[in-house]
Amino acid sequence: MTEQINHTKKITIALAWCLAWGDRRESQFDLAVLKNMRQALTDGGQIPEEVRSLVDQVKQLQNIDLNKFPDTFQELQNKYADLWNQRTKIGLVYGGATKIKQYVFEAAKLSDIRGASALLDRINLVDIPAFFGHYDESAPKPKSAEDCLKKIREWLERSFPKLGDALIPELLIYSTGGNVLAFCPAAFVDDLANAIERRYTEETLTANSCAVGQTFNLLEVRFGLLNNAENFWIDSYLKNHQNPLVESYFGGSKDANKKTKSSQQLRDAFIERKNFNELVTSLAIAFNKRRSGNTTGDRPSRAYPPIFETHPYLVRDESDRRPAIFQATELGDQPYMSESLARKRLAGQIAKRDGNLQWYDRIGFDWKSKESSIPNWIQDFSRFVEKKHSEISYLIPPKTDEALSLREIGQAGKGFVGYIYADGNNMGGYIQKNIQTPEQYRQFSEDIFEATKDSAYYALAQHLQPTYVHRESEAGKQSTVLIHPFEIIAIGGDDVLIIVPADKALAIAQTIGEKFEEILKSKGRYDIPSTKKPIDYSFQRYQNGSIKPSESFLSTSLGVLITAENTPIYYAEKLVGQLLKSAKKKAKALKTKHGYHGGTIDFLSMKSVTMLSSNVESFRKEGLSKGNLRFFAAPYTLHEIGGLIEVVKVLKSANFPRSQLYQLRSLLENGKQTGMINYRYFRVRLKDGQSEIRTHFEDAWCKPKTNNGNLAPWMTGTDEQDKIFYETIWRDLVDIYDFVDVETNVPQEANS
Incomplete structure (x- = not known):
């Protein structure tokens, strides 16, 4: 409740500030009056008389009971006459980076990818909030934050005079997910949109960005767009709800049973559309138009395009995208670099506290991104561990360094690493x-960012410990260092991309999914209505032990790729992205059919780069399916992935011969009956662990749905057309067998 009051107060200040400023570039009241108003609203003091009526209008707007929605446009005008007659417009701006993966992953080396991500993080979490004189307390803090804010505000004043005076922290709604949404005085809408685009271009040179702004009446903040000539409202909607154009905007006029919706259902559909969300949707449409190259008003399609020299015979930089302008001979690989690539490399080194920056100083570029302005996820993680020390046992000895390469992370995972890509469901x-x-x-923005960041940190701290690895410097000198054995590529909004040791990847992914839901559940705002909770959990294929029901309406799906440390990052990112899409497709299907709101995980274990030449879906369909047999069972729910890990531990404890694991995997392709007979043969020959395997594998996974028999190692499933097929987790067990290990809680010596 306290959080909600705080957010309400901030929006009160934001709207009152815009109204008090007026429609012109110069404030209609003395700036001191606006500042006094802001301070009074913050502290609960006396509102200056000049702006008291404006503040009263804002509070009237915020106190409107949406359960008493006006039935006609005339009723709306009469009921809220003061708000309707308020003609001062309020600006709303939406924007952010586009084609982010293209920018981040165009380079092949981790240091450059790390730097590209760090630059975008800095713009999203530091620069743009600084336009408003604000620093997001939930974001990772750079050093000398006040100095950063001062320099960015100076840049804003040089580039867009007077814009800084019109912006205050309360105007910013969110900026943590790669996009920004903010109010501003109406006269500065285009300036703020241009400032966002210009900042991305000036700092990155090559990252794409887009920002748009529109102005709205005060009453539209509560009731959505009101500028239609026909005064289209509920009464008009009820008469025209079957019109195809109306249906495309407000939703179909028939329910799930193909019956015409009742008047109350249609009324609810209209009310659901007519609110502040409609304004954001209008901006999103304008954003997509501008992103596609369309001009709007006086703004050119690309206000600040980067300009690079082109020539057919110039040496290209390492990304093979742009002409190189120098060779960094001070670095071990002596790369050829363009200025764009040099900025990425520099930001990556600063993010990892690498002091070897002489190569950049030698070139003499006028662009500098000092250490103080680069957010550091590892430092933020360390602060999280210190804060939550009573809940987690992650020990951080003095002089614990950060991983500088995939090879160092791979040393902690038997030469393999795990890519984990998470994204929210139902958002x-x-x-x-x-x-x-x-x-x-x-x-909502604050809750999701907190749940995303903290769930990732918690999972890393629960399953990993600082690890000793062998490091080779660029001069060829060998040393043993203690590192955090993971890399955080990006955390933003509801997205996470991290790299971890392979033997912890699945457990970390499972914990991220579970903790994400747990954090949101604790907020008390995202509970699943009892009518939407699944009654029958038979869709969970793992039936051993109690099945924990989903408690949060929102969840996350994850893709996990286990691969060799030398796998090209751009290739791994494409594959893990496909796995994430597969997991989200599974989550959507389970939600539609069974009311399941929880998370899902899809994974692939790839021990050589040449294993997979096509996409994951085609590979499984063509190489891992035969008739009504599927030799895989992915994707899994969070509950099922825990069961899969448990079976691997049981097989290891039973000393199930590895040769027989692989042999049985091969024999599965000979047919259902052959697979069952050979599984029985191998299992009864075990000296130890037969009962454990029966309990955790046969009884938990392979029970028939219609009788008391045993299908092991097969399970029965139905496809989208309700046709029966048989699938098995055996191949998945074999794939992850080497990558499920016992948890450790002390710093470990990695394998060479």
Whole structure:
């Protein structure tokens, strides 16, 4: 409740500030009056008389009961006459980086990818909030934050005079997910949009960005767009709800049973659409138009395009994208670099506290990104561990360094690493149905960013410990160092991309999914309505032990790729992205069919780069399927992935011969009956662990749905057309067998 009051107060200040400023570039009141108003609203003091009526209008707007929605446009005008007659517009700006993966992963080396991500993080979490004189307390803090804010505000004043005076921290709704949404005085809408685009271009040179802004009346903040000539409202909608154009905007006029919706259902659909979310949707449409190259008003399609020299005979940089302008001979690989690539490499070194920056100083570029302005995820993780020390046992000895390469992370994972890519489920649908006010947008953004970041940190701290690895310097000198054995590529909004030792990847992914839901559940705002909870959990294929029900309406799906440390990062990123899409598809299907709101995980273990030449879906369909047999069972729910890991531990404890594991995997392709007979043969020959395997594998996974027999190693499933097929977890067990290990809680000596 306290958080909600705080968000309401901030939006009150934001809207009152815009109204008090007015429609012109110069404030209609003395700036001191606006500042006094802001201070009074913050502290609960006396509002200056000049702006008291404006503040009262904002509070009237915020106190509107949406359960008493006006039935006609005339009723809306009469009921809220003061708000309707308020003609001062309020600006709203939406923007951010686009084609992010293209920018981040165009380089092949981890240091350059790390730097590209760090630059975008700095713009999202430091630079743009600094436009408003604000620093996001939930973001990783750079050193000398106040100095950063001062320099960025100076840049803003040089580039867009007077814009800085019109912006205050309360105007910013969110900026943590790679996009920014903010109010501003109406006259500065284009300036703020241009400032966002210009900042991305000036700092990165090559990252794409887009920002758009529109102005709205005060009443539209609560009731959505009101500028239609026909005064289209509920009464008009009920008469025209079957019109195809109306259906495309407000949703179909028939329910799931193909019956025409009742008047109340249609009314609810209209109300669900007509709120602040409609303004954001309008901006999103304008954003996509501008992103596609369309001009709007006086703004050119690309206000600040980067300009690079082109020539057919110039040496290209390492990314093979742009002409190289120098060779960094001070670095071990002596790379050829363009200025764009040099900035990425520099930011990557600063993020990892690498002091070897002489190569950049020698070139004499006028662009500098000092250490103080680069957010550091590892330092933020360390602060999290210190704060949560009573809940987790991650020990950070003095002089614990950060991993500088995939090879160092791979040393902690038997030469293999795990890529984990997480993304939220049900986010768009939840926003459309439940987020109706600016206050709720601000709260939702903070909740999701906190759940995403803290769940990732918690999972890393629970399953990993600082590890000793062998490091080779660029001069060829060998040393043993203690490192955090992971790399955080990006955390933003509801997305996470991290690299961890392979033998911990699945456990970390499972914990991220579970902790994400747990954190949101604790907020008390995302509970699943009892009518939408699944009654029958038979869709869970792992039936051993109690099945924990989903408690949060929102969850996350994850893709996990286990691969060799020398696998090209751009290739690994594409594969793990495909696995994430597969996991999200599974989550959507389970939600539609069974009401499951929890997370899902899809994974692939790839021990050589040449194993997979096509996409994951085609590989499974063509290489791992035969008739009605599927030799894999991925994707899994979070509950099922825990069961899969448990079976691997049981097989290891039973000393199940590895040769027989592989032999049985091969024999599965000979047919259902052959697979069952050979599994029985191998299992009964075991000296130890037969009962454990029967309990954790046969009884938990392979029970038939219609009788008391035994299908091991097969399970029965139904496809989208309700046709029966048989699948098995055996191949998945074999794939992860080497990458499921016992947890350790002390610093470890990695394998050479």
